[in-house]
Amino acid sequence: AEKLRSIRAEAAHAMEVRHMEETIHHESALNQLREDLRSAKRAHVEDVQLLAGESRKDIATMESVYEARDEQRAQELASSRAEVLMKSAELERTNTAVHEIQAAGLVWSECGNCPVLQEEIQVLQRRIRALETTVSNEVNRTEGLEASLAEAGNSLRVSEQCTREAVEQLDQERVQFQLALQEQQKSRLDLERTTEDRVRAMITERESKGAEEVLLERTRVEAERGHLSEGISHEGCLEFLADKQAKDPAEGLEETLPMIPTDLENTIKVAMGGFLDDMEDHHLDLREEEVTMEVEGDRLETLTLLNPPRTRLGDLWLGRQ
Incomplete structure (x- = not known):
């Protein structure tokens, strides 16, 4: 104005x-x-x-x-x-x-x-x-x-x-x-x-x-004001979608799709495949880290059984047990 x-x-x-x-x-x-x-x-x-x-x-x-x-x-x-x-x-x-x-x-x-x-x-x-x-x-x-x-x-x-x-x-x-x-x-x-x-x-x-x-x-x-308001609403939808996907990607996407405006639906569908692929890669990385940690824990447990715990790491591990 x-x-x-x-x-x-x-x-x-x-x-x-x-x-x-x-x-x-x-x-x-x-x-x-x-x-x-x-x-x-x-x-x-x-x-x-x-x-x-x-x-x-x-x-x-x-x-x-x-x-x-x-x-x-x-x-x-x-x-x-x-x-x-x-x-x-x-x-x-x-x-x-x-x-x-x-x-x-x-x-x-x-x-x-x-x-x-x-x-x-x-x-x-x-x-x-x-x-x-x-x-x-x-x-x-x-x-x-x-x-x-x-x-x-x-x-x-x-x-x-x-x-x-x-x-x-x-x-x-x-x-x-x-x-x-x-x-x-x-x-x-x-x-x-x-x-x-x-x-x-x-x-x-x-x-x-x-x-x-x-x-x-x-x-x-x-x-411009309409585009700005539309952009704000789109940003709110994207933030909501990000929160849902952070919790559960599949469930957040299914609940959020009916709430997405029509002009963003195609864009989100196009980006959805890449986002899911990224999430799967992230889960695979987390799984590999868990397996690595389990292997490392088994190795540490074996070492603890063989040697008395003299280190702070050993104390922490015994405390966990």
């Missing part, structure tokens, strides 16, 4: 120590998982914030550049248009003057050969050609500025589209991160529940194993 109690105490102590170790390991794993989740969340939030800040800075820079470029091109376009209008007005004035000169047929006929008039006409024609070239160049420049402005508008629209796509992507990443965080939280909760279930199952299993071990130990102790 004392051994069984000590075994129970040791088993309970071992189960308690293992349970504490598993609880500490489980808590440390959960704390590490929570810390990893917090670190991942902080890192992802920092990355998203950094990306959003860089995107905002890029968008603001591009908007300022495009605004400055648009203002510059608008000013250049306005100045070009004003210059074109001025040149066009000057060209119209020149054409009007030429038409007036040509319409004045009288003056032309009278002054057709005037070198001053011819020189003035050539000057006016050169100015007209220069103005036409300038107007053509300004028109081409204006068209180029309008094309550049259209291209800048397209670039601005593309940038706005890229900005919207980047914002949408950030929103999608934020939603995905929230979903992933929810999944991680759900997985953590599932892991906690699974771990708790496993811990409870392990505790229950170890308790059941401990109970089974205690039951097996109790059964073993009871079996």
Whole structure:
């Protein structure tokens, strides 16, 4: 009973120590998982914030550049248009003057050969050609500025589209991160529940194993106790048999055989032949000793009759007679 109690105490102590170790390991794993989740969340939030800040800075820079470029091109376009209008007005004035000169047929006929008039006409024609070239160049420049402005508008629209796509992507990443965080939280909760279930199952299993071990130990102790009691009873039977056989081997064996348990009967029967042989040998030895003593006694008696008894052995022998 004392051994069984000590075994129970040791088993309970071992189960308690293992349970504490598993609880500490489980808590440390959960704390590490929570810390990893917090670190991942902080890192992802920092990355998203950094990306959003860089995107905002890029968008603001591009908007300022495009605004400055648009203002510059608008000013250049306005100045070009004003210059074109001025040149066009000057060209119209020149054409009007030429038409007036040509319409004045009288003056032309009278002054057709005037070198001053011819020189003035050539000057006016050169100015007209220069103005036409300038107007053509300004028109081409204006068209180029309008094309550049259209291209800048397209670039601005593309940038706005890229900005919207980047914002949408950030929103999608934020939603995905929230979903992933929810999944991680759900997985953590599932892991906690699974771990708790496993811990409870392990505790229950170890308790059941401990109970089974205690039951097996109790059964073993009871079996040993039964074997010990059976051995004690067998020893009592053997002692009784030895006493009977010491008195009378045949009679002791016949009286003792019905009292012997069944599991020892075969063993005793096997050993009985050898024991009886030993007893017969012992009786034969005793008989030989008796015969030897009788022969020795006859010899001593003969010697006593022939010689007077002078020895202590002779006195003892005469006393016996």
